Amino acid sequence: MNTIRVGIIGQGRSGWGIHAEFLRTVPELFKIEAVADLIPERVAQSAADLGCRAYHDAESLIADPDIDLVVVSSYNATHAKYAEMALRAGKHVLCEKPFGLTVADVDAMAAAAKAAGRIIVPFQQRHYEEDFLKVKEICESGIIGDVFRIRLCWHGFGRRWDWQTARCMAGGNLNNNGPHPLDHVITLFGDVLPEKVWAETGGYLRSGDAEDDLKFILQGKGHPTVEVELANCWACGQERWNVCGTRGGLHGTDKHLEWKWVDYSKMPPRPLDLHSTPDRSYNSEKIDWQTASWDAPSAEVNLGAGAPPPVGSTEKFYRNFYKVLTEGAAPTISLEQARIRVATMEMIRAAAGIPAKI
Ligand SMILES: NC(=O)c1ccc[n+]([C@@H]2O[C@H](COP(=O)([O-])OP(=O)(O)OC[C@H]3O[C@@H](n4cnc5c(N)ncnc54)[C@H](O)[C@@H]3O)[C@@H](O)[C@H]2O)c1
Structure with missing residues (x-):
């Protein structure tokens, strides 16, 4: 089976609590290769716990050649920027919501995915x-x-x-x-x-x-x-x-x-009966x-x-996403639907x- 090598940007509630917590339970499908966070203690603890490489910024993780998929779970305003950067570096991308802040963001991410021949999918596990x-x-x-x-x-x-x-x-x-x-x-x-x-x-x-x-x-x-x-x-x-x-x-x-x-x-x-009702009542039945x-x-x-969101939805989302990456299955939410x-x-x-x- 084809194992997808993953790097996760952000190790907060989402990057750690949703993505790493689930991905570590399915090593036959996804292997967490690296995590990145701006907070040194946070990324050190995550990397030690997961047994993976640690980066102190998103850019360094994106430059890692041994990663196939980048999960963008940093702050809302940074999603489109890191998603595009990762696509240009030849990675597939799973982007947390919001999937960009504007339609222009979505279009730029879609264009970058097309140019790179890579897949980008919004994380809409719910x-x-x-x-x-x-x-x-x-x-x-x-x-x-x-x-x-x-x-x-x-x-x-x-x-x-x-x-x-x-x-x-x-x-x-x-x-x-x-x-x-x-x-x-x-x-x-x-x-x-x-x-x-x-x-x-x-x-x-x-x-x-x-x-x-x-x-x-x-x-x-x-x-x-x-x-x-x-x-x-x-x-x-x-x-x-x-x-x-x-x-x-x-x-x-x-x-x-x-x-x-x-x-x-x-x-x-x-x-329809336009006459007043005989007994002065309203129609009723x-x-x-x-x-x-x-x-x-x-x-x-x-x-x-x-x-915190339910875990079962995350599992269903990721199991489908694995098929998107490996078998060309339809994503949970297409780019057109995301737009x-x-x-x-x-x-x-x-x-x-x-x-x-x-
Ligand atoms: N899908 C869901 O159900 C769900 C649930 C929670 C959060 N989210 C989304 O996940 C994203 C993160 O939210 P959170 O709740 O985890 O926030 P958080 O504050 O708990 O964690 C964000 C982490 O990202 C790190 N970070 C920010 N910029 C970075 C960069 N440039 N490089 C490396 N690390 C960086 C921060 O240091 C922080 O540790 C948000 O966009 C949020 O909307 C989604």
Whole structure:
């Protein structure tokens, strides 16, 4: 079996806690050859623990000739720069979210990949989250009819004072966690660019100047209207999912979903009647709801905004990614799909009047 030699830029929550932690469990697929971090103690500890080479900056890791794949898990604003640099050095790239801050970033990375004949893929492991996949399955099944509204809430409450709260680091909820719920709703929206976007942001509990409260609405003719709230300042958080269809609806959390639907074929037709009702009542009829529910099969649960992501999704992502690199399989998210997501982020910023970075 072909083992992919990996170098990871950044050894923080993501580079160490997600990528190294998983990759070390599948040495037959991926071998961690090197890690890089600006913090000397951090990279020394990682390299000792993983038994790999240590670099003190991204550039040195990228120059390492014995690496096939570079995982970019440094700060948000640096992804596109290091991804392009690694591609030009002949490496494949797995780039953490956000997959660049602008469409221009995405296009530059795609052009660099094409010129180098290498693969670049955005790390969107939450595309494999069980609740999202179940919601997608129910919506696509047609059982709740034509879906016309989707509401997704990632509510949490807590103060933060790290780099992810600062605009100079391209922090804020949209750039930080935003790519995950955005990926979910763009998929359910139909994987196209919305025609209209409304967005509003606020900053309430964070110490930096970027948003910790984000709400946006995506609209397009023939597509469900999508409403997303991604907030670290909701003490009384609402359920993650609420979906409306013409025959029923769905609601629930990452652990438990319930949906109900009506079978109109078993009910009398209701042609329009313009006369006042004889008994002065409003129209009403008994609805014979059919119901179903789902419990997450794995013990993994999402703990909300800011919590560590489930590990099972990372495994599914990486197992597919291995096939992308070795067998030419389709990536979890194609470059074209990634471009739609980043373009939507630009539309959200424009609607909310916020910059990607200052
Ligand atoms: N996919 C996910 O679920 C997920 C989860 C967490 C973080 N992330 C993403 O991962 C990235 C890193 O976030 P984090 O939470 O790990 O932050 P972090 O602060 O915990 O770690 C970032 C690390 O990168 C290092 N670094 C920065 N620039 C570097 C450079 N030029 N060369 C070498 N090392 C460098 C820093 O020293 C730091 O140790 C962010 O873009 C974030 O959005 C993704």
